[in-house]
Amino acid sequence: MPIYEYRCDSCGFQKEHLQKMSDPVLTTCPECSKESYSKLLSAAGFQLKGSGWYATDFKGGGNKPAAAPPCQTGEGSCSSCVAS
Numbered sequence: 001m002p003i004y005e006y007r008c009d010s011c012g013f014q015k016e017h018l019q020k021m022s023d024p025v026l027t028t029c030p031e032c033s034k035e036s037y038s039k040l041l042s043a044a045g046f047q048l049k050g051s052g053w054y055a056t057d058f059k060g061g062g063n064k065p066a067a068a069p070p071c072q073t074g075e076g077s078c079s080s081c082v083a084s
Contacts (some may be wrong), residue, residue: 011035 006026007014013031019041 005040005042006037007040008032008034010034013037014040021059 001018001020003016003018005014005016008029008031011029011032011034013029015030017026019026027035027037027038029035
């Protein structure tokens with residue numbers, strides 16, 4: 001649930017309220033009981049920077065190198081095999 005900040009235009013009382021987005025806007029000041037309580041516009045508490053932040057931060061495993069193709073001869077002599 002988002003946190004909304006309100007301020008009373010009459011008495012200057014200011015407070016944050018945890019509300020659902022579907023809840024009605026509060027208009028009555030809890031301090032002076034006047035109908036001059038209004039929601040403030042403020043900056044978001046986080047920033048999204050860069051490209052692909054979601055791909056590296058929220059997916060499991062990250063980028064994995066492609067598996068080498070299987071040896072064609074079965075002897076470990078093709079160019080993609082590492083002879084042991």
